[in-house]
Ligand SMILES: Cc1cc2nc3c(=O)[nH]c(=O)nc-3n(C[C@H](O)[C@H](O)[C@H](O)COP(=O)(O)OP(=O)(O)OC[C@H]3O[C@@H](n4cnc5c(N)ncnc54)[C@H](O)[C@@H]3O)c2cc1C
């Protein structure tokens with residue numbers, strides 16, 4: 001089968017890229033070894049957060065948050081996005097100092113979307129927060145979405161524009177012959193001028209097939225969700241220096257994250273939970289929100305996610321091969337970036353350039369020049 | 372022997388048994404007789420399982436009305452209580468790992484136990500009965516009625532019982548023997564099943580006594596003068612109009628080409644039992660579809676060993692084998708583990724298991740008869756009316772599932788992520804089998820190709836504070 005672009009990986013990055021390419025009339029095929037949205041993009045915490053981003057990611061994240069605001073209309077399907085504000089809680093004075101230093105840095109760069117809260121303002125937004133908390137920082141535009149709904153919405157919108165999705169198709173071999181990429185699965189051959197690596201926790205293997213070595217690792221961040229509780233928190237909640245993260249959905253269930261990792265077995269698509277770490281997560285939530293002590297945990301799970309040593313993704317052209325692009329290594333915060341990453345990939349293929357500075361995301365940024 | 376916590380800070384054993392029904396009890400007795408160090412975790416205050424629940428402390432003045440099968444359990448429970456296993460009662464297991472570890476709630480905390488071998492013996496559950504109105508208040512399962520009777524001696528007057536299968540007739544008969552009035556028995560067994568089942572007869576003959584038990588109960592019910600409607604279809608349970616809160620108050624159905632309507636305040640449904648998969652599935656054991664029993668079951672060898680080393684399965688959670696079958700299996704599995712643990716020679720294992728293996732084969736023939744006689748109607752497993760609720764927790768009806776299927780959610784997990792069907796507190800117990808069968812029908816393929824939900828721990832709701840109390844043991848070298 002032939003196309004102008006072949007995308008490997010049917011997560012949010014692959015689906016969004018396919019959508020923006022198809023929208024521009026480009027013929028694209030997405031190859032997905034399992035099913036679309038089976039992995040991180042279907043099971044993540046759904047946090048749509050621009051707050052507290054690494055400086056290098058801020059421009060992309062802000063552009064993405066703007067896209068999120070009317071993404072459901074754009075894709076003619078409910079992504080589940082709700083703009084609910086996001087607050088990172090300061091547990092003590094040292095957290096407040098961290099926040100003020102960050103504010104100076106952000107203002108100097110011309111970013112004003114993060115607003116510091118004092119102790120009283122924090123309680124206006126989160127009346128149930130524990131007494132010891134002293135303040136926080138808030139973003140008005142952030143919120144959450146339903147991961148599977150968002151990723152499938154991109155997929156279906158892309159399909160409606162002619163993109164082809166092939167599920168149960170694992171890429172096993174990649175070669176470049178002349179100008180064209182030859183991509184092989186167990187049963188089929190595909191050919192395309194452009195190749196995009198959106199293979200999530202497996203992207204380092206695809207990178208190697210393309211000719212790029214990347215120091216990517218992978219792990220299994222864990223989540224747990226409660227049964228419905230009386231409403232007590234509207235904004236999405238995080239903490240400045242603690243592994244705390246949760247959100248209460250409109251149906252009353254509370255999704256608890258916090259970055260604790262389980263054990264990943266990517267060869268078998270399997271993960272195992274680390275209950276000891278989940279117990280610590282439970283202690284954290286209960287400490288910040290005593291009301292949560294009464295919560296009933298309904299499900300716990302984890303997903304496979306790719307990490308880079310600096311927790312920044314790889315986005316852009318392959319350093320070694322013409323017409324190959326990477327978008328992976330989102331280090332547990334790539335769901336929010338999906339819309340803008342898809343847009344950038346389409347721009348790079350169609351215009352060969354983008355207005356964003358992608359230097360911090362280069363695939364060879366870890367290469368040591370001198371031994 | 373009931374354990375206290377202080378003595379058992381870091382618990383471990385040779386064989387860990389989850390569930391103290393007939394399978395778990397027999398496994399424990401067998402393992403202890405041969406010197407193994409055994410721990411049993413059981414979520415009820417006393418052993419017995421579904422059939423022998425509270426047999427040693429019944430709230431009823433005369434437990435004999437529950438039947439001979441029930442009172443016979445007393446002997447097994449007594450043997451179990453006398454064996455050397457360490458038994459944790461009211462200990463509810465919420466995680467079993469393929470590394471031989473289990474986590475359980477006990478006295479408001481989370482405890483951890485590790486074992487060389489694990490026997491999962493958590494029993495069966497009632498098959499979901501997705502018909503119009505089954506989700507309404509005042510509609511319960513017949514099993515729930517029996518649990519209330521055995522545990523607390525509570526009964527409901529003038530209730531309507533709907534469905535098929537020996538357990539349904541048993542509970543109705545138990546009610547009648549207690550002098551409780553039953554409004555009606557609405558029997559959904561298909562006429563054609565009697566014919567099909569008879570074809571199994573030559574094979575089942577060996578167990579004639581057991582075979583006639585269900586039919587005997589049915590005769591007992593009819594002789595009592597309780598109205599019995601047979602070969603019933605098109606059942607619809609509904610609430611009175613404008614009733615607040617909305618609760619079931621009548622049932623309408625077809626019987627012998629007539630439409631019948633009955634009023635009642637309590638409806639009990641039952642159409643057989645299926646393995647409770649929540650432990651075996653979240654453990655990631657291989658499963659397959661059993662077309663005779665219309666249920667998923669873990670794939671096991673003759674000794675109950677699963678696809679994961681160190682994990683064996685016994686009793687009704689392996690396939691529906693009944694109380695006697697469960698005991699035999701408990702014994703067989705335990706003997707094999709004793710061999711694996713070097714406590715029995717191979718020949719000795721085989722010798723000791725011979726009788727139980729033979730009994731199992733006979734019982735299986737009887738099963739085939741029961742399974743075809745009480746095979747639930749297709750329409751009662753795969754609803755066709757768009758308003759029928761499939762997922763009760765998240766209130767997803769057939770129309771909503773069909774729509775998501777149309778939007779490319781073609782497997783149980785995609786469907787779950789799309790609709791929340793199966794995401795609620797019951798962990799998909801009440802809709803999982805229905806969803807597998809529905810998708811197979813829509814995709815025009817076998818249920819085996821469709822699969823089941825990926826399940827995870829906790830296997831039941833877990834209090835957050837209880838989890839927070841999972842105590843951390845840092846390795847000494849790290850301190
Ligand atoms: C538990 C958890 C919580 C998270 N919470 C958040 C959050 O709140 N907010 C946020 O912004 N981010 C969050 N993230 C991160 C976010 O989910 C990911 O960064 C993002 O989904 C990555 O998208 P992706 O498309 O790169 O990867 P994936 O969704 O993993 O998709 C990659 C796809 O590539 C396929 N693939 C791999 N190899 C091959 C091959 N050889 N051939 C064919 N296909 C292949 C895989 O099967 C997979 O489907 C979380 C992640 C996890 C795991």
Ligand SMILES: Cc1cc2nc3c(=O)[nH]c(=O)nc-3n(C[C@H](O)[C@H](O)[C@H](O)COP(=O)(O)OP(=O)(O)OC[C@H]3O[C@@H](n4cnc5c(N)ncnc54)[C@H](O)[C@@H]3O)c2cc1C
Nearest residue numbers: 390392393394414420421464493494514686687693694697
């Ligand atoms: C509601 C119901 C009522 C039944 N009534 C009868 C009857 O009256 N007569 C009859 O012949 N058959 C009855 N059966 C069928 C019966 O289940 C079997 O015949 C037989 O009891 C199977 O034995 P078992 O040991 O496999 O499972 P069970 O007897 O079910 O024993 C399993 C035990 O494990 C415990 N358990 C489950 N999960 C956990 C956990 N996570 N942690 C700790 N413990 C756990 C359960 O409480 C249960 O006591 C009934 C089945 C059901 C579902």
